[in-house]
Amino acid sequence: MRYRQAHAAKSGSVPFALRGPKSLRGALLAAVATAASLVAAAPASADALPTLSIAPPSGTLTEAGTASFVVTASAASAVPITVKWNVVDVTPAAGHAAATPSGTNADLTAPLSGTAIIAANATTTTIDVATAADTLFEDPEDFAVEISEPTNATLGTPTKATATITDDETAPTVAITPIAVTEGNAGTRQQTFTATLSGTAGKTVKADWSTVSGGAGTPGIGDAVLGRDFVGANGTLTFPAGTTTQTFMVDIIGDAIDEGPATRVDATDGEVFEIVVAPVAGESPASVVGGSTEITITDDDAAPTVTFDNLAVNEGSDTAAVLLPIKLSNGSDHPIAFTIAPDGAATTAVDTATGVVGDNDFAHLGTAATIGPEMTSGYAAVLVNGDGVNEPDETVGLTVTPDAGDDGATWLTSPGADPAALTLKNDDKAPDLEIRSGKGKEGDTVDVVGTVTGISQTGANLTLTFTGAAADGHRAASASDFTPPSTTTVSIPAGTLAGTELPVPPLKLKLYDDTEAEPAESIVVSGTGTGGTVTSGVIVIEANDGYQPAKPTISASSTKIDGPGPVTITGKVGAGETVELWGAPVAATKQPLKKLTSATADGTGAYSFSRTITTGYRFQTKSQEGVTSSEITVRVMQDPVFTAASGAKGKLTLRVAADPKLAKAAVTVERYSGGKWSATSWKGSTDAKGVWQSTVSAKAGSSWTLRARVGGSAAVGVDAGYSATKKVTVKK
Numbered sequence: 004m005r006y007r008q009a010h011a012a013k014s015g016s017v018p019f020a021l022r023g024p025k026s027l028r029g030a031l032l033a034a035v036a037t038a039a040s041l042v043a044a045a046p047a048s049a050d051a052l053p054t055l056s057i058a059p060p061s062g063t064l065t066e067a068g069t070a071s072f073v074v075t076a077s078a079a080s081a082v083p084i085t086v087k088w089n090v091v092d093v094t095p096a097a098g099h100a101a102a103t104p105s106g107t108n109a110d111l112t113a114p115l116s117g118t119a120i121i122a123a124n125a126t127t128t129t130i131d132v133a134t135a136a137d138t139l140f141e142d143p144e145d146f147a148v149e150i151s152e153p154t155n156a157t158l159g160t161p162t163k164a165t166a167t168i169t170d171d172e173t174a175p176t177v178a179i180t181p182i183a184v185t186e187g188n189a190g191t192r193q194q195t196f197t198a199t200l201s202g203t204a205g206k207t208v209k210a211d212w213s214t215v216s217g218g219a220g221t222p223g224i225g226d227a228v229l230g231r232d233f234v235g236a237n238g239t240l241t242f243p244a245g246t247t248t249q250t251f252m253v254d255i256i257g258d259a260i261d262e263g264p265a266t267r268v269d270a271t272d273g274e275v276f277e278i279v280v281a282p283v284a285g286e287s288p289a290s291v292v293g294g295s296t297e298i299t300i301t302d303d304d305a306a307p308t309v310t311f312d313n314l315a316v317n318e319g320s321d322t323a324a325v326l327l328p329i330k331l332s333n334g335s336d337h338p339i340a341f342t343i344a345p346d347g348a349a350t351t352a353v354d355t356a357t358g359v360v361g362d363n364d365f366a367h368l369g370t371a372a373t374i375g376p377e378m379t380s381g382y383a384a385v386l387v388n389g390d391g392v393n394e395p396d397e398t399v400g401l402t403v404t405p406d407a408g409d410d411g412a413t414w415l416t417s418p419g420a421d422p423a424a425l426t427l428k429n430d431d432k433a434p435d436l437e438i439r440s441g442k443g444k445e446g447d448t449v450d451v452v453g454t455v456t457g458i459s460q461t462g463a464n465l466t467l468t469f470t471g472a473a474a475d476g477h478r479a480a481s482a483s484d485f486t487p488p489s490t491t492t493v494s495i496p497a498g499t500l501a502g503t504e505l506p507v508p509p510l511k512l513k514l515y516d517d518t519e520a521e522p523a524e525s526i527v528v529s530g531t532g533t534g535g536t537v538t539s540g541v542i543v544i545e546a547n548d549g550y551q552p553a554k555p556t557i558s559a560s561s562t563k564i565d566g567p568g569p570v571t572i573t574g575k576v577g578a579g580e581t582v583e584l585w586g587a588p589v590a591a592t593k594q595p596l597k598k599l600t601s602a603t604a605d606g607t608g609a610y611s612f613s614r615t616i617t618t619g620y621r622f623q624t625k626s627q628e629g630v631t632s633s634e635i636t637v638r639v640m641q642d643p644v645f646t647a648a649s650g651a652k653g654k655l656t657l658r659v660a661a662d663p664k665l666a667k668a669a670v671t672v673e674r675y676s677g678g679k680w681s682a683t684s685w686k687g688s689t690d691a692k693g694v695w696q697s698t699v700s701a702k703a704g705s706s707w708t709l710r711a712r713v714g715g716s717a718a719v720g721v722d723a724g725y726s727a728t729k730k731v732t733v734k735k
Contacts, residue, residue, distance in 0.1 A: 052080075052155065052157050053078040053156045054076070055075070055076055056077075056161055057075075057161060059165055064134065064166055064167060064168050066136045066137060066168060067134060070146075071129045071130070072129065073127055076126045079125060080121070080124070080156065082123050083122055084153060085119070085154045085155070086118065086150045086152065086154075087116070088148055088150045089115065089116040089148070090115040092147070093163075095144070095145040096145060099142055099167065101146070108139065110137075110144055111132060111134060130150075132146075132148060139202075139204060140170065140202060140203075140208070142206050144170075145166070147163050147165045148164055174282075174289055175208065175291055176201040176294055177198050177292075178201065179198055179280070179296035181196070182298055183301050184300055184301065185300075186273065186300045186301060186302060186303050187303070188258065189257045191254040193252045194252065194255050195251075195252055198251065200291070204244060207241065208242040208291060210290060211283050212238055212239075213235075213236070213238075215278075216228050216277075217275045217277065217297075219277070225275065226275060226276070227275055227300050228274075231256065232258075232300055239283060260333060261306045261335045261336065262300075262335075263336070271302055271303065272301075275299050277295045277296065280293055305333070306335065306414055307333045307335055307415060308331070308332045308417060309421060310329075310421065311327070311328075311329050311402075312328065312330065313423050313426070314328070314423070318390070319389030319430065320389045321389045323387055323389065324386055325425060328381075329374065335374075335376065335415075336377060337413075337414045338374065339373065339405060339410075340371065340410045341372045341411060342403070343367075343369060343371060343372060343402070344370065345402075346424075349398060351398045352397035353397075360392055360459075360497065361460040364387070364397055365427070385399055385401075385425055387427060390431070391458060392459065392460050393432060393457055393459040394460035395429065397427045399425040401422070402422045403421050404419070405418045431458075432457050432536075433457065433459060433463065434457040434501075434536075435455070435537065436505060436538070437453050437537075438452075438453045438530075439540055440540040440541045441542050443545070444514070444547060445544060448513050449514065451488065451511070451512050451540075452504050452505065452509040453505060453537070453540070454502060454504055455499055455501055455503045455505060458498065459495070459498075459535070461497050461534055462494060462496050463495040463533065464534060464535075465492065465493045465535055466532055467529070468491070469527075469528055470526065471524070471527075474527050474541045475541055475543070476580050477522070477523045478522055478524050478577060480525060481524075483515060483517075484524060485512060485513060485526055485544070486512070488510035494506075512542060520547070520549050521547060521550055522628070523545055525542070526543075527539055528542060552629075553577065555582060555624045556575045556632060557572065558573055559622065559637050560573075563722065564616075564638075564640065566639065566724075567662065568616075569613050569614065569615045569616075570614055570616055570637050571611060572611070572613075572635075574624055575604070575610070576604050578605070578608045579603065579605075579608075580626055580627045581602070581603055582604055583600070583601045583624065584598070584599045584600050584622065584623075585624065586621055587621050588618055588620055588719070589618060589619030589620060589718075589720030591719075600612065616637065618719040618721055619638045619720010619721060622635050638720045638722055639720060640715070640722045641662065641713040641714070641715055641725075642724055643726040646658045647729045649701075649731060649732065649734040651734060657696060657709075659672075659689070659694070661713045663693070665716055666692075668693070668715070668716070669686070670686060671685075671711070672710075673709065673711070675709075675728070680710070704733060706730065707731050709731065710725050710727070711726040712726075
């Protein structure tokens with residue numbers, strides 16, 4: 004037989020022709036029939052095999068569930084079809100993770116591979132993959148099953164299908180610890196907080212956190228305030244997969260304020276603020292469940308104590324409010340009210356007008372004071388009426404008492420009444436009797452009176468003393484020159500007005516008349532006493548009996564000094580007299596003398612002045628009686644500074660500075676030789692600064708002994724003078 008291959012390929016049947024003896028054709032046909040029946044029972048050819056594909060599970064796949072993948076043949080087969088399958092890695096979808104097929108925290112359970120069979124004449128079978136149960140919070144996780152190596156079939160598409168395991172754990176919550184922290188007394192302190200997830204996550208978990216003032220951001224009593232009790236902060240916590248704790252820090256602000264809820268349980272109640280945890284904005288699904296944790300800043304400050312201290316102020320001369328401080332040892336978060344009451348037993352000042360000089364000293368300005376929350380000072384106010392009256396120091400007694408209950412006493416340690424005294428210090432001088440100075444001739448009786456200054460609430464008793472003493476440039480009177488008054492006491496009654504003359508009648512001072520020619524003499528009236536003072540006065544007995552004042556003497560320590568410098572002027576006048584020094588520089592045109600200074604002669608009448616001059620000067624003195632001394636002149640002699648040096652061969656450098664500094668003064672350099680001084684040719688005149696200098700030639704190696712002469716100026720009282728000697732050797 005010959006098969007017609009081309010026809011077979013086109014039609015799927017195989018025609019053939021029997022050739023041979025007719026006797027064999029029946030047997031051959033029977034054989035062909037048998038072969039055909041066998042062929043019909045055999046698998047189809049490769050060109051006719053069914054194709055296989057795989058589909059993912061339907062519905063939602065959860066942990067501890069079964070993923071049923073469906074393998075489908077394109078056509079039924081008369082014989083069973085087999086295909087191998089394996090769980091394989093897959094690139095997860097966005098927002099998903101890859102499932103862990105085996106090992107620790109495996110998401111699948113064995114078997115993870117095998118052979119699937121499609122029964123004869125069937126077209127589908129399933130591959131079941133079991134998912135594992137866990138307690139991790141995870142993203143959806145993807146895995147795939149892939150088929151391969153079929154028998155009695157070929158692979159179609161797809162050969163791989165993906166399944167997603169949906170997590171059945173809820174997002175974790177976040178717990179914050181500690182929930183109570185120490186406050187401190189000052190500055191800031193970093194407090195570490197720990198954030199703990201309620202469960203382990205199989206993925207990175209993020210959570211935003213922030214601090215909020217107590218009272219949900221509207222703080223009241225017992226609530227911590229952002230910026231005052233803690234420093235506001237926020238951030239994002241990141242928990243890598245498998246971790247459950249992270250830490251962060253918040254700065255706690257310390258203070259000394261007693262704080263706590265409106266109803267105190269104990270001294271450490273403190274104030275609260277919140278740490279709020281929330282999902283990260285824009286994250287879907289959220290990694291955590293948001294929540295808020297209340298944090299207590301434990302109070303470590305005692306309830307304050309109160310002090311009401313004494314205060315002393317000057318009374319002044321006008322009306323002014325005075326504040327007596329009510330002080331707390333430390334602040335409280337509550338206002339604390341006090342009642343202010345007068346303490347009559349401790350008060351000496353007068354708060355009414357009674358008609359007595361210096362009364363109506365003060366007035367109360369209020370009966371209540373409140374120290375605000377977190378403050379430490381309040382005040383009791385008193386109006387002080389100042390005056391110009393001399394009076395004893397006076398006191399105003401006060402008592403402060405905290406109000407009862409939550410208005411005050413509840414928030415204090417050892418509350419109770421506290422007294423204090425305001426002292427009004429007298430700042431007005433005691434009255435003074437200013438004795439009126441006067442004069443009289445020998446034989447006269449002089450009235451002695453004084454003028455009162457100041458006013459007093461109490462009287463003053465004074466005793467006057469009459470003493471011969473030098474005063475106002477006069478010689479002291481002797482005891483024989485006068486007779487003191489028979490009564491020397493003077494009283495200034497309380498309330499005596501300033502300007503009043505006392506005593507009435509005046510005291511009588513008798514001046515003794517003698518025949519001795521005497522200058523004016525003085526009697527000093529002074530005094531002491533209680534409640535007042537005396538300002539001394541002077542009674543002058545006029546010069547008498549033809550007295551002529553003596554002319555002052557005058558002399559100078561030297562009538563000519565070397566260079567500018569001090570000169571001492573001395574002489575004598577009357578004992579204890581005031582003497583004036585007058586003077587003027589010597590000038591081409593004589594100038595009038597001017598007063599330079601004054602001094603008081605000693606008990607012998609000697610006086611002394613010291614004056615620095617730079618040119619000639621004229622001096623004269625004048626006694627307090629107006630008599631002038633002779634005039635003297637002190638001249639200044641030149642005291643020049645001369646330098647001589649040789650800096651080059653055969654050369655001398657010469658410099659002369661006049662002292663006093665005169666311009667155009669003649670300068671001559673002299674040489675000492677053969678036992679005498681002689682002028683050299685080195686000469687000139689000073690410039691505007693009083694200096695002459697020159698470089699001159701001299702024999703190399705020669706030695707010279709030199710000095711400089713500088714001329715003076717009669718117009719200004721300066722005489723010529725010489726410098727110190729200088730020795731110099733001319734450079735070779």
